[in-house]
Amino acid sequence: MTNSRVSDAALMLQDSLQLPGQPAPFYATLKDVLQQTVGFIFVTLFLVHRGETLRVFTTEDDLYPIGVRKPMASTPWGDQVIGRRETFLAIDLPGIRSAFFDYAKIESLGCGSAICVPIVYNGKCIGSLNLNHREHHYTKQHVGMIEAFAPVLVPVLLDAVRRLDEA
Numbered sequence: 001m002t003n004s005r006v007s008d009a010a011l012m013l014q015d016s017l018q019l020p021g022q023p024a025p026f027y028a029t030l031k032d033v034l035q036q037t038v039g040f041i042f043v044t045l046f047l048v049h050r051g052e053t054l055r056v057f058t059t060e061d062d063l064y065p066i067g068v069r070k071p072m073a074s075t076p077w078g079d080q081v082i083g084r085r086e087t088f089l090a091i092d093l094p095g096i097r098s099a100f101f102d103y104a105k106i107e108s109l110g111c112g113s114a115i116c117v118p119i120v121y122n123g124k125c126i127g128s129l130n131l132n133h134r135e136h137h138y139t140k141q142h143v144g145m146i147e148a149f150a151p152v153l154v155p156v157l158l159d160a161v162r163r164l165d166e167a
Contacts, residue, residue, distance in 0.1 A: 006148050009033045027057050027108045031148070034157040039133055040167040041111050044151070046070075046128045047160050048082055056160045063105060065098065075099075081118050082125045087143050088116040092135050106132060113138040118144045119153045143161050 016029035036039055044064055045057035052069040069156075077099040080086050090096045093112045097103045106114075112135025119127040129146065131138070 001147045006037065006145050009037050010143055010148055010152055013149060017152070019157060020061070022039065023057075023159065028154055030057070030149075030153075034131060034146075038043045038089055038115075038131065038145055039137065041107060041109055041134065042132050044130045045157075047131065047157050047164075048124075048128075049161065049164060053078075053082075054160075054164075056127075056157070060109070063109070075101075077116070081116050081128050085118045085120050085125045086115070087118065087147060089140065089143055091138060110134055115146050116137055117143070117150050119150050120155055121154045127153065129153060147151070 012033055013026070013029055016026045019025035027161060028075050030045075031043065032091060034043055040059070042060040042064065043058070044055055044060075046053040047056045048054075049069075054066060055068045055070075055112055056065055057067055058064040073137050075090060081088050088099065090099060091113050093103075093107065096106055096114060099114070103142055109132070111132040114130065114132045116123040116130045129150065131146065
């Protein structure tokens with residue numbers, strides 16, 4: 001995928017933020033953009049909230065429902081993605097197994113590679129965009145494409161924090 005196509009996709013995401021009824025229109029656009037640019041079997045979006053990750057978006061509602069908290073911040077994955085704000089790339093099943101305690105569930109969906117991109121605001125990781133696909137699908141080239149979308153996710157995650165704090 002060319003840089004101009006990635007830029008166009010990022011602009012589509014940015015434009016979707018203007019639509020009423022958020023965050024649903026943004027998430028629908030995110031799903032389409034990710035499928036068209038890098039592909040996925042399933043995607044989740046985590047918010048870092050009160051020391052845990054909280055799932056705020058998923059394309060796999062039955063197995064990965066919204067609203068579930070996970071203690072990922074205190075894992076090697078959490079140290080990398082949340083603590084050091086570095087993208088995680090697993091290209092194969094051993095990479096998946098080393099990072100995720102629910103690797104059997106991930107594998108049962110036919111997944112064996114993953115990209116997890118930190119969403120950073122004000123020097124802190126406030127969330128993570130997580131894509132999963134078949135083994136050896138994702139490469140370092142895909143990482144840059146997904147990282148280009150991360151800044152557009154900041155307002156969506158900040159809005160999620162606001163809604164949680166108001167609840």
